[in-house]
Amino acid sequence: MRNTYDFDQVIDRHGTGAMKYESLDLMFGRHDVTPLWIADLDFAVCPDIMAALRQRLEHPVLGYSAAPDSYWQAIIDWLKSRHGLTIDRDELSFVPGVVKGIALAINYFTSRGDKVVIQPPVYHPFRMVIEGNQRHVVANPLKFDGVNYSMDLEGLQEIIDREHPKMMVLCNPHNPIGIQWDADTLRKVASMCRKAGMVVVSDEIHGDLMLGKRRHVAFASVSDDAAEIAITLGAPSKTFNIPGLVSSWMYVKNPSLRKPYYSWLEANEFNAPTMTACIGAEAAYTYGEEWLDEMLEYVEGNINFACDYIKENIPCVKAVRPQASFLLWVDFRQLGLSQPELMDLMLDKAHLALNDGTMFGVEGTGFMRLNIGTPRKVLAEALEHVRQACASLKAAETAL
Numbered sequence: 001m002r003n004t005y006d007f008d009q010v011i012d013r014h015g016t017g018a019m020k021y022e023s024l025d026l027m028f029g030r031h032d033v034t035p036l037w038i039a040d041l042d043f044a045v046c047p048d049i050m051a052a053l054r055q056r057l058e059h060p061v062l063g064y065s066a067a068p069d070s071y072w073q074a075i076i077d078w079l080k081s082r083h084g085l086t087i088d089r090d091e092l093s094f095v096p097g098v099v100k101g102i103a104l105a106i107n108y109f110t111s112r113g114d115k116v117v118i119q120p121p122v123y124h125p126f127r128m129v130i131e132g133n134q135r136h137v138v139a140n141p142l143k144f145d146g147v148n149y150s151m152d153l154e155g156l157q158e159i160i161d162r163e164h165p166k167m168m169v170l171c172n173p174h175n176p177i178g179i180q181w182d183a184d185t186l187r188k189v190a191s192m193c194r195k196a197g198m199v200v201v202s203d204e205i206h207g208d209l210m211l212g213k214r215r216h217v218a219f220a221s222v223s224d225d226a227a228e229i230a231i232t233l234g235a236p237s238k239t240f241n242i243p244g245l246v247s248s249w250m251y252v253k254n255p256s257l258r259k260p261y262y263s264w265l266e267a268n269e270f271n272a273p274t275m276t277a278c279i280g281a282e283a284a285y286t287y288g289e290e291w292l293d294e295m296l297e298y299v300e301g302n303i304n305f306a307c308d309y310i311k312e313n314i315p316c317v318k319a320v321r322p323q324a325s326f327l328l329w330v331d332f333r334q335l336g337l338s339q340p341e342l343m344d345l346m347l348d349k350a351h352l353a354l355n356d357g358t359m360f361g362v363e364g365t366g367f368m369r370l371n372i373g374t375p376r377k378v379l380a381e382a383l384e385h386v387r388q389a390c391a392s393l394k395a396a397e398t399a400l
Contacts, residue, residue: 005043048283107133118130118169124360220253
């Protein structure tokens, strides 16, 4: 692959309202650390996306805007060419963010006091949006053998039989682990949930970020059961590093779910995309594939670099190699630290702001999430800081 784009470029994001930097004091109590936490990329956006936005902003009027047919067609064409999915226009809707899409589905398809299944350690807004809307979280924790994670399908069936949940929020590919669930596993989930009369909201925002030439397996595509109960959410935001444009989408195959739900969204104007969302998404899906392929090649190089570095230089730490995305789930349990001690080690000794593993559930105790979507120079320096921090623990033990 020819290298058209420069992902080694270190870009100063200070003063741009970047949450990764502007929220350091709030989230970590200090700002003199390297932020490798929130899941956006430090890479320059595809030039074609920027050009499309600039061209529109050169016009002096920013009035009410309608989503052009070409916007919807760009999403449909992308899902077909990239993932082999056939989505009709009436099955597709805009949503103002994937987490907001989950919240909307929770509010429409469940009632206060209903139970909703999640699979921790998992993206923490799942829990927050369920509890914040007065629903009850039911945990179906993933199984971990020290190397690989898998779903506890027997445990899921027990939860369904005992708790009678109304909904499951599925992370596919899974964040923070980076697993692309296989079709057989997803079919079993679909069968169990459909028999129980449940709706499955599938967060597939990382579906474009497959590594190692893997193919994304969309939940709704694996069986008739899945298609009947799936509310699928996605976006170009993680894919093309444009979360600030808020350009998420949703598709629902089953008309008995879709028609009343989409009518409710329309009545409340939740399904109306902004001008910049349309422009950014259409340009991304129309012109951004080469940029994405090069970015994924670079990210995979970062994954390989990080996993190799950790194995060779920090043997007391283990990295779970992801199948998708630019996030690395790192196991520090051999250090024997409490979670507050681990956080202090990363902040005070390594000078890094990483995601605390316990924010994804108690199952994340002893883990941290590291965003490797950054120039390799920055990643190499961060990993060296981790090595030095871990070495300082060993040195302190020896001194005793």
